[in-house]
Amino acid sequence: MQIKFLKNIVVAIAGSNSEGLVDILYGKKNVNEFIIAKRLNLNINQARNILYRLSDEGLVSFIRKKDKKNGGWYTYFWTFDVGKSLYKLRDALISEIKSLEDQLQSRQTKRFYICPECDMEMSEENALIHDFTCPECGEVLLLRESKDLVEDLGKRSERLRVDLDVVNREIEVIEKKGENARKRKMKTAEKKKSAERAAKRAVRKKEKQAEKDGQKTDDAKPKIKGKAKKSPAKVKSGVKKLKKTPKTKAKKTPIKKKSKRSSPKAHTRRK
Numbered sequence: 001m002q003i004k005f006l007k008n009i010v011v012a013i014a015g016s017n018s019e020g021l022v023d024i025l026y027g028k029k030n031v032n033e034f035i036i037a038k039r040l041n042l043n044i045n046q047a048r049n050i051l052y053r054l055s056d057e058g059l060v061s062f063i064r065k066k067d068k069k070n071g072g073w074y075t076y077f078w079t080f081d082v083g084k085s086l087y088k089l090r091d092a093l094i095s096e097i098k099s100l101e102d103q104l105q106s107r108q109t110k111r112f113y114i115c116p117e118c119d120m121e122m123s124e125e126n127a128l129i130h131d132f133t134c135p136e137c138g139e140v141l142l143l144r145e146s147k148d149l150v151e152d153l154g155k156r157s158e159r160l161r162v163d164l165d166v167v168n169r170e171i172e173v174i175e176k177k178g179e180n181a182r183k184r185k186m187k188t189a190e191k192k193k194s195a196e197r198a199a200k201r202a203v204r205k206k207e208k209q210a211e212k213d214g215q216k217t218d219d220a221k222p223k224i225k226g227k228a229k230k231s232p233a234k235v236k237s238g239v240k241k242l243k244k245t246p247k248t249k250a251k252k253t254p255i256k257k258k259s260k261r262s263s264p265k266a267h268t269r270r271k
Ligand SMILES: [Zn+2]
Pocket: 115, 116, 117, 118, 119, 120, 134, 135, 136, 137, 138, 139
């Protein structure tokens, strides 16, 4: 990992005070904010300002704990998110490269004029409006030689492209790590699930075996079993008959209901 890239993006967001933060947080987890402040040579509020700004951009994350030493206030513990920082950096590089190339394009296709006295530059259209004289000092404008500028823009854009390649490779590495971690998690979860399923199967097997054993003991006592079997059969057939009657003899059901209603009343009266 190229720490300088991370420092670049941190400084771009939170200012030069924050450069040391990457060294403090990189490769660590949940670093106490008071330790961060001390190591940055800042007071706690200055350190928090930096951390909040980075947090707004997703570059750092925190957990907080109530601290009795700190008067019962929350103390924040910070972790640097390398992946998100690299995404941020990649976006910044892409837009910077685009801006440079727009300028390059403009320098290569348009003409610019400059006042040799004031160093003021203007586009050809503006120069035409001012009759090719400087609106400040009246000096005649000169056509600007853009060769050096074009070269410079090209070099800067090329350097940024090299940086972008490095950042993209770092992102690839991190994404691969993340994917591997996810796969490992899924594997362990799958193992756990299959172990649970196996345990359930074992329990069911035991239950079935117990059922079989139970039936065997019932067979050993045929008198009890016979009695037990007959009674549920009666109930079942009774239910079937009841179900059939309302369907086939629908007219008779209200009468039955009436008789059912009257019976509890009779009971209450008796009570
Ligand atoms: Zn001038």
